[in-house]
Amino acid sequence: MKYKSLIFSIILMSVTLLASWTVPALVQKMTDDSHSYPLMYYSARLKELCVIDFREHKNSFYDIHGNEYPRAQYDSLLPLLNYRQLAMEGQLPDSLEGQAIDVKILRSKQVMFRFRPVDIFSPQPAMGVLLEAMPKRGNLTLPGDYFRMDRELTFVDAQSNSVNRQKSEAFTKELIKKGFSFPVKAYWGNPTVRKPYEEGYFCLDSKGALFHLKMVNGRPFVKDTGIGSQLDIKWFVMSETSDKRFYGYLFGEKGEMGLLESTDEGGYRFLPFDIRPVDITKDEISILGNLLYWTVRISDAEGMDCYGLDAVTLQSLSSYHQDRKRVLWDELSEWLFPFRLSPSSETSFFVNLYVGNLSSKGLAVSFFLALLTFFLCRNKVSLYRRILMALCVCAAGLSGIVALLFLPWNKYE
Amino acid sequence: MNLFRALSYKEWMKTRRLIGVMLLLMAAAVGYTYIDLTHAIRLNEAVNVWYGCLFQGTSVAPWMMYLLLLAGIALGVVQYVPEMTQKRLKLTLHLPAGETQIMASMLWYGFSVILLLCLLLSLVLSAVVRLFLPSEIVGMMLQQLLPWIVAAVAGYGFTAWICIEPQWKQRMLCIVVSVGLLSMLFVSSYPGAYSQFGAGIGWILAASFIFPFSSCIRFKYGVQ
Numbered sequence: 351m352k353y354k355s356l357i358f359s360i361i362l363m364s365v366t367l368l369a370s371w372t373v374p375a376l377v378q379k380m381t382d383d384s385h386s387y388p389l390m391y392y393s394a395r396l397k398e399l400c401v402i403d404f405r406e407h408k409n410s411f412y413d414i415h416g417n418e419y420p421r422a423q424y425d426s427l428l429p430l431l432n433y434r435q436l437a438m439e440g441q442l443p444d445s446l447e448g449q450a451i452d453v454k455i456l457r458s459k460q461v462m463f464r465f466r467p468v469d470i471f472s473p474q475p476a477m478g479v480l481l482e483a484m485p486k487r488g489n490l491t492l493p494g495d496y497f498r499m500d501r502e503l504t505f506v507d508a509q510s511n512s513v514n515r516q517k518s519e520a521f522t523k524e525l526i527k528k529g530f531s532f533p534v535k536a537y538w539g540n541p542t543v544r545k546p547y548e549e550g551y552f553c554l555d556s557k558g559a560l561f562h563l564k565m566v567n568g569r570p571f572v573k574d575t576g577i578g579s580q581l582d583i584k585w586f587v588m589s590e591t592s593d594k595r596f597y598g599y600l601f602g603e604k605g606e607m608g609l610l611e612s613t614d615e616g617g618y619r620f621l622p623f624d625i626r627p628v629d630i631t632k633d634e635i636s637i638l639g640n641l642l643y644w645t646v647r648i649s650d651a652e653g654m655d656c657y658g659l660d661a662v663t664l665q666s667l668s669s670y671h672q673d674r675k676r677v678l679w680d681e682l683s684e685w686l687f688p689f690r691l692s693p694s695s696e697t698s699f700f701v702n703l704y705v706g707n708l709s710s711k712g713l714a715v716s717f718f719l720a721l722l723t724f725f726l727c728r729n730k731v732s733l734y735r736r737i738l739m740a741l742c743v744c745a746a747g748l749s750g751i752v753a754l755l756f757l758p759w760n761k762y763e
Numbered sequence: 764m765n766l767f768r769a770l771s772y773k774e775w776m777k778t779r780r781l782i783g784v785m786l787l788l789m790a791a792a793v794g795y796t797y798i799d800l801t802h803a804i805r806l807n808e809a810v811n812v813w814y815g816c817l818f819q820g821t822s823v824a825p826w827m828m829y830l831l832l833l834a835g836i837a838l839g840v841v842q843y844v845p846e847m848t849q850k851r852l853k854l855t856l857h858l859p860a861g862e863t864q865i866m867a868s869m870l871w872y873g874f875s876v877i878l879l880l881c882l883l884l885s886l887v888l889s890a891v892v893r894l895f896l897p898s899e900i901v902g903m904m905l906q907q908l909l910p911w912i913v914a915a916v917a918g919y920g921f922t923a924w925i926c927i928e929p930q931w932k933q934r935m936l937c938i939v940v941s942v943g944l945l946s947m948l949f950v951s952s953y954p955g956a957y958s959q960f961g962a963g964i965g966w967i968l969a970a971s972f973i974f975p976f977s978s979c980i981r982f983k984y985g986v987q
């Protein structure tokens with residue numbers, strides 16, 4: 351049969367690639383440990399960022415300067431984190447820093463936000479749903495139609511599966527009237543009825559202007575936010591919070607991150623966070639905010655940066671950096687595998703052939719293994735195959751050795 | 764009659780009953796999708812069914828994941844197990860044509876049949892689903908079907924590889940490799956998750972076509 355050697359080469363390479371996924375994945379499962387960072391929170395009492403890790407230190411927590419505090423003082427030193435517990439015990443203070451507090455106020459000012467790169471690199475909804483922003487009965491309900499937005503805004507009625515021409519024209523005309531330039535680049539909303547109120551969608555037009563679109567009493571409400579002229583917008587995350595202070599989190603092309611706030615005059619304002627530039631393709635962001643201070647945590651493959659911010663100005667009051675903890679898997683993978691292939695990624699929802707964990711130490715070990723393979727197989731296979739096998743082991747290390755075990759050892763050459 | 768037409772006719776004689784069964788099963792699957800969809804719309808209203816599909820990744824036809832793969836494997840078994848148990852492959856490889864061409868024509872027959880069946884199913888399913896759901900959701904459904912269709916086609920090729928392999932020990936290793944390669948197509952079932960996996964799909968399909976030739980070489984050389 352023709353192409354014997356070519357067929358063998360293709361099988362060898364395919365099995366090596368497959369082993370470069372499965373073998374490191376198995377070794378990682380056996381040796382990996384948690385890379386999670388401790389809970390960080392800016393204390394309104396200590397005026398400093400606190401590091402809370404009761405798994406490592408059962409009876410105490412620390413501030414970022416290493417000062418230790420007993421666990422018994424956890425609630426009282428972090429009153430805005432543990433206000434429910436303090437209120438239950440009747441120990442919630444009446445005021446903090448001159449501001450009257452009670453459970454209702456604290457709950458309305460509480461902010462919790464989490465962003466992962468996967469939120470961007472995942473299939474986005476093909477259609478949107480515009481809820482009534484001023485519902486007659488108070489609670490939000492699905493309107494019965496969904497919209498698609500490309501070169502115009504088209505509403506499709508779900509029951510009849512047909513386009514609602516009248517509504518589509520009314521909304522498209524209003525958008526064009528307010529200066530919206532089709533086709534739309536992106537639109538972001540929060541398509542759920544499980545939220546306190548509806549703020550519709552923010553739409554980025556073809557010229558980079560950000561428009562606010564919502565439905566009020568069945569009619570379109572469209573407004574140019576004016577933010578597009580101040581910021582090159584990359585991404586937006588809608589967040590309808592209880593105190594209606596802001597619409598959501600804006601990310602710029604140059605690593606800016608900030609709030610899209612509503613002004614007293616009914617306008618829009620971009621309020622940047624005083625933090626390091628953010629790369630939303632790699633950084634995971636979490637925010638824990640309260641009436642007085644916000645704690646912002648940004649982590650990537652290298653480590654975690656944490657900031658304590660003033661809740662009003664978002665200016666940094668304190669910051670802290672912690673390197674990513676190295677575990678047994680990190681040490682082993684460096685030596686055993688020159689690279690690793692995986693169909694999934696921590697930063698993307700899409701299945702792809704992701705190459706990672708590139709290591710020069712692994713390549714050095716692989717080279718030694720390749721030499722060993724070349725000489726040990728000298729009586730078993732032809733020189734061509736030996737070279738090919740050695741190359742695969744050199745490229746894939748331990749994965750290459752495992753791949754060789756799965757190959758047919760032909761004796762008919 | 765041309766040799767390759769005769770070979771295709773031989774393959775048709777072996778697989779026609781299974782193709783009939785698969786067509787019936789696929790018709791039943793489309794029928795069930797229709798009943799299931801109308802039932803869901805009656806009970807939960809269309810607006811909620813649309814919501815589930817658009818924002819929660821609810822699948823319109825989730826069982827296709829297994830049905831398509833099983834169809835591919837079954838076709839491979841029906842086509843190649845008789846060849847091996849009744850020693851027909853040895854005779855086939857002695858026909859007056861190159862062994863590569865003979866093997867390729869047998870494989871092409873299987874690949875074409877399974878691909879045609881999958882395309883037919885996708886077409887009919889899309890037409891049925893489009894009656895109740897918008898083109899966006901039909902598109903999402905087709906994106907979800909894509910890795911499963913590839914799994915069906917590749918599953919057929921890998922089954923051929925395993926069936927033709929003459930040695931049991933190597934056959935077991937072939938099964939492990941096949942399962943590993945196919946499992947890449949089941950990492951996620953979310954619609955659109957495989958939209959960037961073009962290179963991987965190409966690799967798996969190429970492997971499923973080329974690997975059976977390796978078993979054929981070993982069979983021809985009488986590896987025991």
